[in-house]
Amino acid sequence: MxxxxxxxxxxxxxxxxxxxxxxxxxxxxxxxxxxxxxxxQGTSFAFNDTIHANGSIKDGSFVISEGGTFALGFFSPGRSRYRYLGIWYHNKPGKAPVWVANRNNPINGTSGVLSSDGYGNLLLYSSLDQERPVWSANVSRDKFPEGPCVARLLDSGNLVLVHPTSSRTIFWQSFDHPTDTLLAGMKLGLDKETGLNRFLTSWRSPDDPGTGDFSLKVNPNGAPQLFLYRGTVPHWRSIPWAWRIYHQFFDESYVINEQEIHISFRARDPSSILFPTMDNSGTMGAAMWDEVDGRWKEFYTVTHQKCDVYGYCGAYGKCEPSNPFLSECVCLPGYEPKSRSKLLLGNAFGGCVRKRSESSSFCSPGEGFVRVENVKVPDTSAAVWVDFGMNEVNCEHECRKNCSCCAYAMTNITDKGTGCLTWHGELIDTANMPALDHAIYVRVDALELADYALQSSGFGELRLKLDVLIPSVASVWLVGILFAYLWLKRLKKWRKSKGILASYFARTANERRIRNIFHPGADGSNYFQDSLLTKEIERSEIYPELPLFNLSTIRAATNNFSPDNKLGQGGFGSVYKGQFSSGLEVAVKRSPNNSRQGLEQFKSEVFSIAKLQHRNLVKLHGCCIEEQEQMLVYEYLPYKSLDSLLFVDRSRSSFLDWGKRFNIVVGVARGILYLHQDSRCRIIHRDLKTSNVLLDAELNPKISDFGMARVLEGDQVEGKTSRIGGTYGYMSPEYAYLGRFSVKSDVFSFGVMLLEIVTGVKITGFCKEDPALNLIGYVWDLWKEERVMEVVDPSLKVSTGALRCIHIGLLCLEEDPVDRPDMQTVVVMLNSEMTPLPLPKRPAFIYGKSRVEATAAECSRNEITFSNTLGR
The missing domain is CATH 1.20.5 (Single alpha-helices involved in coiled-coils or other helix-helix interfaces)
Known part of the structure; x- marks a missing residue:
């Protein structure tokens, strides 16, 4: 009400x-x-379960079904501040609404009004804009021949439009437009007369009921079955309706006739409250209300195992989750793994082909059928109903007559009795299910049929045991002989070369190779010998622990540094994508040959990140120093850099909504905090920018490129250099002009990145009508005028979080390093909206005509130099 x-x-x-x-x-x-x-008040009052013609309800009011089971009203899911019209279980908290009207058109604020026009059609408005409804039942006036209708919320959870004096004729119902929940009495399937297709679609997230990636639909072809799709790709398939299974808590009802094909359910216990649903990850399940505990309990889920994934084993493969051998995938009778390498292991992952494929069809002399029991039968989309009331002998005869028929099955539980189903295409998505009394008969040639006949006899069982036992015993003996040979050979060599010295030099070979890199010689070229970096390397002894890769291994992984594998190039050299034989994907950073700058960057990067372990720092797998090559092997991150998503490919920048951008901001802040405070030594990155922030498959940020990093010892908090290196636009003023760097230098760079992430504008690519302004100056002017939300990226929805991030960014950009917060304070300010923020002072570099900014406007590039670090 x-x-x-x-x-x-x-x-x-x-x-x-x-x-x-x-x-x-x-x-x-x-x-x-x-x-x-x-x-x-007639236009705004809804009595009990009904909204009369010309009536309405506002946000904050509710319509309750007659029995008090369901409520209709406005809600905000999770942490969202948007409002939606929905139906939920009344007085039973803990579950999301079972139906949402305006799932893709939320209302901002509590201005929503659900009204019924003079004919009873439902319209949802924002009171701020009453000319354009955000949702409508979309029922035309000619649908109401008997006069105006009323909207009534039934105890089934169905919102219907009916005549005030009779509920027999339903002119519109919410059950015809489900969201992610199937209620008792709701139908899923196709109405052939009207063309209406009822199916479930997942939410985008627990905070957003918009149409998600997953949908649950009825596939009417062959024997109808339910499919869970991810987009348009099948992800899971139910048991076809021709084979019904028993559920402890509910009965399923199947209808297949000339008018419609649909499935519905009802609870076995009429007093139970339960419903199947689908979450935003595609996991389907069912929940039941427990009156004793006063909460919802999940009691049924699917799509959690590999064999539940549609087509996991490919064509003609069968998934066996309990298979004790090497693979979960085996081939159906008469078929073998498609891959020759997998054939030796009996691994059918990737699909199977006929063992003897001289002909594309069957109909060869002596062929027959092999029964495969206790299975989820293959996808029936490629199957054909032959006849109902047919016995097994006649069904086999019908399949044998057609040379394209590769299998048949008997359906023994249908509305019309037993039936015959034949397959004429690939057998896909077969799985072993011991609890099911279902079988399929697979067509095989004479040789395969004879082999299975032998296996069914006692000799066949003995042969099967010998086929497994003999190769196993032979393999054990072969491995034992090989190990004995290698051990004797090694023992002989060890004795010849006075094994103790040979063992020592073998153990220290990698140490000497690394030491040669960091200590080239006594001819004066090793100007890095006395630096803090070298001392720290010797003290930490990273060289015995750092994995070394052979050059041949790197060449094979990168296809000999093929241009097709190249990910990027800069002053540091080139980066290539590689994949080792184990399947591990890596990014190989190759420094230029005979480059003193490349050598120094290599040494700095190896030291800085070799022992660092943090989820927001890129992981170093190892290095290669062979034949004048200096290469670093990093983990491969598929989304590349934040710079490429924000600025290079603008069509993909909208992919980064505010939630993803904020998670990236927090991740980068935590990574910098680890470098400054929580790592084994304080590290100043000195080149923080969006192109040095890489993103993994889940868009988790990882800071990379430590070639310019500097290490501060003990309580040292600042260093100084006479040669400036970095990227214009991101350098703090004390570093750009005086060569002084500290943790506050990285804070300044972080502040620039923060503005770039919120605005979607690159610091070195900013251009406004006033050429004297750069991005920092433009944001500062808008801040003073209290119009700073105008600079937020147009692809983002307006958010108070974006305003707070701009505020924090301006605090990080203050000219005096003392006034800037440290990264620990920044992380606290980002994670706690209750933390008060001081007013920012005028930031550095707010005008574009300064010497540094003028240079940046002309060219954006890395200027990398190296110099000694001086303590205060």
């Missing part, structure tokens, strides 16, 4: 006073005023 001020009315009536006949007057007056109030 809407808000109804009964207390106010009766309070006013109670204050009325009169002389004689006061009692009679008071009773009549109260009734008259109550009727008058109802008359004026």
């Amino acid at each position: 809407v808000d109804f001020p009964f207390p106010t009315i009766f309070a006013l009536l109670g204050k009325m006073r009169s002389g004689a006949g006061a009692t009679l007057f008071m009773g009549a007056s109260r009734l008259a005023l109550l009727a008058l109030f109802l008359l004026f």
Whole structure:
């Protein structure tokens, strides 16, 4: 109901006073005023379960079904601030609404109004814009021949449009437009007369009920079955309707006729409240209300195992999750693995082909059928109903007559009795299910049929055991002989070369190779010998622990540094994508040959990140230093750099909604905090920018490129250099002009990145009408004018979080390093909206005509130099 001020009315009536006949007057007056109030409030009051023609409900009001089971009203899911019209279980908290009207058109704020026009059609408006409805039942006026309709919420959870005096004819119902939940009595499937297709679609996330990636639909071809799709790709398939299974808590109802094909369900216990649903990850399940505990309990889920994934083993493969051998995938009778390498291991992953494929069809002499029991039968989309009431002998005969028929099955539980189903295409998505009494007969040639006949006899069982036992014993002996040979050969060599020295030099070979890189010689070329980096390397002894890769291995992984594998290039050299034989994908960073700058960057990067372990730092797998090559092997990150998503490919920048961008901001901040405070030594990155922030498959940020990093010892908090290196636009003023770098230098760079992420504008690519302004200056001017939200990326929805991030970014950009917060404070400010923020002072580099910014406007590039670090 809407808000109804009964207390106010009766309070006013109670204050009325009169002389004689006061009692009679008071009773009549109260009734008259109550009727008058109802008359004026008719457009906004919904009584119990009904919204009458020209009636409405506002945000904050509810319609309750007659039995009090369901409620209709406005809600905000999870942490969202948007409002949606939905239906949910009344007085049973803990579950999301079972139906949402405006799932893709949310209302901003509590201005929503659901109204019924003069004919009873439902319209959802924002009171701020009453000309354009955000949702409508979309029922035309010619659908109401008997006059205006009313909207009624039934105890089944169905919102219907019916005639006020009769509920027999339903002109519109929410059950025809489900979201992610299947309620008792709701149908999934196709109405052949109207073309209406009812199916479930997942939410985008627990905070967003918009149409998600997954949908649950009825596939009417062959024997109808339910498919879970991810986009348009099948992800899971149910058991076809011709084979029904028993559920402990609910009965399924299947209808297949000339008018419709649909499935529905009802609870076995009429007093139970339960419903199947699908979450935003595609996991389907069912929940039941427990009256004793007063909460919802999940009791049924699917799509959690590999064999539940549609077509996991490919064509003609069968998935066996309990297979004790090497693979979960085996081939159906008469077929073998498609890959020759997998054939030796009996691994059918990737699909199978006929063992003897001289002919593309069957119909060869002596062929027959092999029974495969206890299976989820293959996808019936490629199957054909032959006849109902047919026995197994006749069904086999029908399949044998057609040379394209590769299998048949008997359906023993249908509305019309037993039936015959034949397959004429690939057998896909077969799985072993011991609990099912279902079987399929696979067509095989004469040789395969004879082999299976032998296996069914006692000799066949003995042969099968010998086929497994003999190769196993032979393999054990072969491995034992090989190990004995290698051990004797190694022992002989060890004795010849006085094994102790040979063992020592073999153990220290990698150490010497690394030491040669960091200590080239005594001819004066090793100007890095006395630096803090070299001392730290010797103290940490990273060289015995750092994995070394052979050059041949790197060449094979990168296809000999093929241009097709090249990911990028810069002053540091080139980066190539590679894949080792184990399947591990890596990014190989190859420094230029005979480059002193490349050598120094290589040494700095190896030291800085070799022992660092943090989820927001790129992982170093190892290095290669062979034949004058210096290469670093990193983990491969598929989304490449944040720079490429934000600025290079603008068509993909909208993919980064505010939630993803904020997670990236927090991740980068945590990574910098680890470098400054929580790692084994304080590290100043000195080249933080969006192109040095890489993104993994889940868009987790990882800081990379430590070639310019500097290490500060003990309590040292600042260093100084006479040669400036970095990227213009990201360098702090004290570093750009005086060569002083500290943790506050990285804070300044982080502030620039923060503005870039929120605005979607690159610091070195900013251009406005006033050429004197750069991005920092433009944001600062808007901040002073209290118009800073104008600079937020147009692809983002307006968010208070974006305003707070701009505020934090300006604090990081203050000219005096003392005024900038450290990264620990920045992380706290990002994660806690309750933390008060001081007002920012005028930032550095707010005008574009300064020497540094002028250079940046002309060219954006890395200027990398190396120099000694000086302590304070």
